[in-house]
Amino acid sequence: MESAIPLPLRCPRSRPPTRGDDYSPPNPGFTARFGDALQPLTVVFLGAQFRSPEGEALARAAVGLWCDLAEHAPDHHDIAQGTDEAGFSTLVWTGYWRDAARFEQWRQGLAFGAWWNSEHRLDEACGWFMEVASPAPQRLETLYSSPDGFEGFGRLASHMSAEIREHGYWGSMRDRLPASQTEALTEVLTATPASRVPRPNRRARVAFSAADHLALIRSGQDWSRTAGLERERYVRDVEPVLRAGMDFLDSEAGLAIGCLSNRYLRIVDKDLRPAEKSYGLSWWASLADMERWARDHATHSAIFGSFMRLVQEMNLELALRLSHEVSVLRSSEQRFEYINCHERTGLLRS
Numbered sequence: 001m002e003s004a005i006p007l008p009l010r011c012p013r014s015r016p017p018t019r020g021d022d023y024s025p026p027n028p029g030f031t032a033r034f035g036d037a038l039q040p041l042t043v044v045f046l047g048a049q050f051r052s053p054e055g056e057a058l059a060r061a062a063v064g065l066w067c068d069l070a071e072h073a074p075d076h077h078d079i080a081q082g083t084d085e086a087g088f089s090t091l092v093w094t095g096y097w098r099d100a101a102r103f104e105q106w107r108q109g110l111a112f113g114a115w116w117n118s119e120h121r122l123d124e125a126c127g128w129f130m131e132v133a134s135p136a137p138q139r140l141e142t143l144y145s146s147p148d149g150f151e152g153f154g155r156l157a158s159h160m161s162a163e164i165r166e167h168g169y170w171g172s173m174r175d176r177l178p179a180s181q182t183e184a185l186t187e188v189l190t191a192t193p194a195s196r197v198p199r200p201n202r203r204a205r206v207a208f209s210a211a212d213h214l215a216l217i218r219s220g221q222d223w224s225r226t227a228g229l230e231r232e233r234y235v236r237d238v239e240p241v242l243r244a245g246m247d248f249l250d251s252e253a254g255l256a257i258g259c260l261s262n263r264y265l266r267i268v269d270k271d272l273r274p275a276e277k278s279y280g281l282s283w284w285a286s287l288a289d290m291e292r293w294a295r296d297h298a299t300h301s302a303i304f305g306s307f308m309r310l311v312q313e314m315n316l317e318l319a320l321r322l323s324h325e326v327s328v329l330r331s332s333e334q335r336f337e338y339i340n341c342h343e344r345t346g347l348l349r350s
């Protein structure tokens with residue numbers, strides 16, 4: 001058993017953890033390790049939004065292009081699709097870079113940069129968005145239900161940890177974040193005044209970053225290895241409540257409790273054939289808002305409860321893999337850009 005906080009990032013605490021060193025979790029949990037690398041990692045969620053066959057063709061072509069760009073390419077990428085609250089289909093290509101400088105070269109380079117910045121993007125049957133997070137290692141945590149369950153940032157890892165102590169109780173997400181040893185991660189230091197954000201509309205390009213301490217979660221489910229009773233129970237009992245929770249976060253009521261944006265996405269291959277993997281991707285005004293929803297709200301309680309019933313029915317032997325990555329970002333560690341998108345897309349709705 002070890003701490004989720006990597007050794008080089010441990011420091012004298014000014015803020016106590018929720019549970020002490022003598023706590024022992026009820027089931028195993030693991031975290032991704034990144035070797036000695038202490039520089040920020042980067043993830044970009046690049047989206048195409050459409051509701052016409054013409055838009056779909058453009059979106060598919062763009063995803064193919066993003067996959068093929070070789071110069072300064074990400075160390076890992078995946079593709080996912082979903083439908084948003086306004087009824088638009090969305091394709092999301094997600095790239096993960098170990099080196100934030102290489103991501104910047106990719107973003108501004110002749111291949112992607114020229115395509116993204118072209119005036120043509122304003123005149124198409126697609127909306128486009130780019131949401132970027134470059135968390136310092138102090139502001140990133142990951143949790144996997146199994147040591148072979150790498151997803152997302154975990155695909156950049158040098159290795160998986162041994163079993164970690166900080167999971168299995170509310171507040172453990174915060175305890176896994178190295179920055180929580182000394183920071184409350186709640187105070188807003190440099191809010192961007194809302195008036196500086198141009199109002200979106202069709203045929204417009206909007207770029208901004210949000211306030212310090214914006215929180216991002218990617219929470220993944222992989223049921224590809226399940227069979228028999230476990231698969232039946234996941235599909236029949238767990239997935240519908242997960243979907244209901246995602247719909248809640250995507251609604252006005254979700255926004256009212258601090259969820260600025262939520263997408264429920266299904267991973268697909270390059271030909272857009274669905275895999276048996278999904279994830280919830282959401283941006284929150286603060287880590288505290290995210291904690292409150294997970295701990296207190298009926299929708300996450302229902303997800304949690306249906307999962308615990310599955311665990312008991314399967315006698316703790318699950319082929320289902322759960323993964324989760326959370327970052328808490330300074331204003332300088334985020335970037336949002338929307339082109340031609342409807343006004344409820346991503347952070348535009350807030």
Ligand code: HEM
Nearest residue numbers: 167168169170171172173219242280282290291294304307
């Ligand atoms: C089938 C889907 C899901 C299941 C079975 C599930 C189950 C769980 C479980 C068992 C924990 C405790 C983990 C631990 O510490 O060991 C947890 C924590 C958490 N979940 Fe979920 N969850 C699911 C989906 C989601 C989604 C989609 C989100 C957000 C978009 C989310 C947000 C959270 C958060 C923020 C915590 C950490 C709370 C804290 O440590 O204070 N979950 N969930």
